Amino acid sequence: MTELRDQGLDILRRLTGNPHADFHAGQWEAIEALVADHRRALVVERTGWGKSAVYFVAALLQRRAGSGPALIVSPLLALMRDQVGAAERAGVRAASISSANVTEWDQIRSLLDQDSLDVLLVSPERLVNPRFAAEQLPELTARMGMLVIDEAHCISDWGHDFRPDYRRIRDLVAALPAGVPVLATTATANSRVVTDVVEQIAPADQPGEDRGVFVLRGPLARDSLRLGVLDLPRPELRLAWLCSHLGECTGSGIIYCLTVSAAEDTARALVEAGHHVKAYTGRTDAEERADLETELTGNRVKALVATSALGMGFDKPDLGFVIHLGAPSSPVAYYQQVGRAGRATASADVLLLPGPEDRDIWHYFATSGMPTEQRADAVLSALSTEQTLSTPALEARVDIRRSPLELLLKVLAVDGAVERVQGGWRSTGRGWVYDAQRYARIAAARAAEQDAMERYEHLDSCRMRFLTGQLDDPDTTPCGRCDVCAGAWYPTDVDPDQQDRARQALDRVGVPVEPRRSWPTGLDRLGVDLRGRIPVDQQAREGRVIARLSDLGWGGPLRELLTTDEQGRPVDAEVPAGLAGACLRVLAEWDWSLRPAAVVRVPSVSRPRLVDSLAAGVARAGRLDDLGSLDLAPGAEPLDPHVNSAFRIRDLQGRFRVGEGLAERIGALAGAPVLLVDDVIISRWTMTVAARQLRLAGAGEILPLALALGS
Structure with missing residues (x-):
């Protein structure tokens, strides 16, 4: 075991580029559970703790022991790019398969056939791609040395960023040969999500509360973050505050907005006020997104004004600040977004500027993504086991708009009622029953999260303790740095000239x-x-x-x-x-x-x-x-x-x-x-x-x- 740890430490030091690096508390224990004991593990640790180090070190140790390549399911292209680069620094031969590198797929398939890859990263959507599922996934499953599920809260209905495609991973886990280790990682899982994820990755024959899964949960408070909330009731006041004080923020950062139009309006107003910022939204194409991320990473812009499209996976360790113009719909989602700041710095500033319109926006997004029984029945009635329909063709048969239709098809596919095949979708012929109680519980949970977010805005006690408490962190120690613990650390004045300019811009x-x-x-x-x-x-x-x-x-x-x-x-x-x-x-x-x-x-x-x-x-x-x-x-x-x-x-x-x-x-x-x-x-x-x-x-x-x- 000492020799194994020494090998792991050598990999860690090459990964970090630090010849004196050592494992954080819990890192080696998780690696040992995976490599020495071939267990399944769930690691819930704060952003920047080093969860990726656990799976890269474990993957290479598994390869040295004669196992096949590790498969890492990763949610975003930005995260995949960063992880491939990090793996190469440690001598891990890594590649990714995604919609962004279609021209490289044949070469990657050849490397897999030659056993020349240690790690393959794929998006969850790739798991349900008919060609990938038919041609590559079965062989990869048979040879897999380890399965990694990054951002594992996406598996759970209760996770703040639940994604239907992620639930397919449960089927992949069930198909793994005995003894293949599985690692799930996230920074944002409360007790309900932890229980749900454990149930989904646990071996079928394991009894007990943890079902044989090694669970590591560390403290979630971020010592580097200084939290605050500034209540400015009108849009022009919030925009004027940004125009007045953005230049005073340390380093470069992210300004989050709730909608695409708000991000574009804000970016335009800040540029006109002399700030070097750019917008980053769901309308930004993939190539431009990569360029914008590089500009922020290289401190060539003061900030990206972004929607949640700049989400999981973006990694800038020295990000100096995160400002929200409008609040996310849950404290857990907010914790994840602000966690992008201060990963490798002693301090970073986090400020929320909530708006009275926030709850209306939350309601729209919450209801648009929830499947209904009537919609599901319409889709199932339109599909048959003999007929394959493309999404546009199906759209003409059911009374559902394109985006909610695509989401509903994914949910039905996860539940086994429909399947995606070459050319579109078809019914599997399996019975399907709408789980009204389940969706009612999810809707109630979302409403409770929204109420909690509004409580965060008006706290009279530590803000960090409230956020980590929403993740069921047992540590109740006040942070001593937020605006409740230590008083307002941010300016509250708004320059009258900037207010006039903001009013004109809006x-x-x-x-x-x-x-x-x-x-x-x-x-x-x-x-x-x-x-x-x-x-x-x-x-x-x-x-x-x-x-x-x-x-x-x-x-x-x-x-x-x-x-x-x-x-x-x-x-x-x-x-x-x-x-x-x-x-x-x-x-x-x-x-x-x-x-x-x-x-x-x-x-x-x-x-x-x-x-x-x-x-x-x-x-x-x-x-x-x-x-x-x-x-x-x-x-x-x-x-x-x-x-x-x-x-x-x-x-x-x-x-x-x-x-x-x-x-x-x-x-x-x-x-x-x-x-x-x-x-x-x-x-x-x-x-x-x-x-x-x-x-x-x-x-x-x-x-x-x-x-x-x-x-």
Whole structure:
């Protein structure tokens, strides 16, 4: 055992580049459990403790003992890139298979065949890829020297970042030959998640509370972090504070926002205030993400203004600060994000600037990702064991939008009801029952996490102790550094000039709305005879809205206007003066080639008063002909905002008609452009169908105009 430890220590020192490095408390014990005892292990340790050292050292020791390569399931491309680089420093021959290196797959397969790889890293999504699962996974499973599940909280329904593809790992664990060690690692697992993960990785025949799994849980408090919360009630105050004080933050860091538009707005305002920052969101392509991460790692930017797209796996040991403009929905998610700071520094600053709109955003993301029984039944009814359907083809058969449909298919695949095959999805024919109790428990847990996050914002006791307590860390020692323990360490003033600039930045209006140019596939199955590209002379032109509902500036007033009452019914009122003025500014700044001559309303069931006041006001202010409204089909109901594109077109078929009076007034315009006015644009299909009706009736260019752009 001493000789084995000496070998492991030599690998550790090459991995760290430090000839005097030694194992942290618990590291060798975990390695020993894996290599000497061939056990299964769960390591829950704070970020920066060295969990990757455990699996790289164990993987190489296993190889030296004659075992096959280790398979590491890793969630993000950034993490995989960093880990391959770290492995090579220790003499570990490592490679990764992901969507980012398709051209290298054949070479990697050849290295595996030659037994020239010690470690293979794959994403959880790769495990369900039909080709990988059929051609490589069976042989790899038979030869595997060790299985590593990084960020293992993703296995659990109770984990803050649960991912359906991760649950497939349970099947992989069950298929492993006896004696193959399994290591699961995470920094963010409370007792419920620990119990769940242990159950999923434990050998089937092991009794007892730990089921034969070696569990290592270390203290989670981060001595380097200084936590604080600054409550500034209005968006322009929060943005002005950032513009005023970002330069005072030590080193470089991350500014997290809850939505893509908030990140983009914030980055733009900070750049205009003279700060060198860049936006990093779900809209950022893979190559640009890698470049941005390199810029931050090399301190070539002050900060990345990011959504959670900059998530697990990004590693900059000397990250100086993390600031949140808006709170994540759970203390555990917040702990993980702030844990990216101060990994290899004596101190790092963490500040939360919460907003009153946070809970609305939490609710949207929580409900959009939760499968329902009706949706699951619709998918299973559409699929059969004989027929394979692509996701777009399936979308045309079920009333579910693309993103939630893809998530639901993954959940059903994990439960064995459907399977992904070449060309799409098909039913397995196995029975499936919607577990209503399970999803109700998960929903209740998410609601409790949101309540806990709001408690964190208003604590009168140690903030670090509260965060680690949410992870069931038994250590209740106050940190002595946070703003509750030691007083506010951050400036609270906001420069008046910066506040004026922030207000101006958030006061921008006029978000372009791209027109739809092609009909969705599969409309014929819904009885709609439309397909292919929409003829140019039937399309709408590029439209405008004041702002997105998720924007920092005008998003707030728009959300207040487009709200519902206690019974969930849309509130219908005339356009307030402030939003009316903003709308006129949109028109004044619109760079159209030919000025519109008239206004037509999209008839509204939910907010007729709002749409009428908007259209009448625009016509009056712009001295445009008010042509009235398209006719609405008798008995028309409010449109469901959550249906997918194909079903939206079905619902819109026959909904609008150009009446005789409107047709005459359009003819009198001699082809002049027309503004088509509605309250909110979500899918863009309502404007597309209404514009087509007007164009077919002889109207010129149709310019969509609405108050807001939703999602």
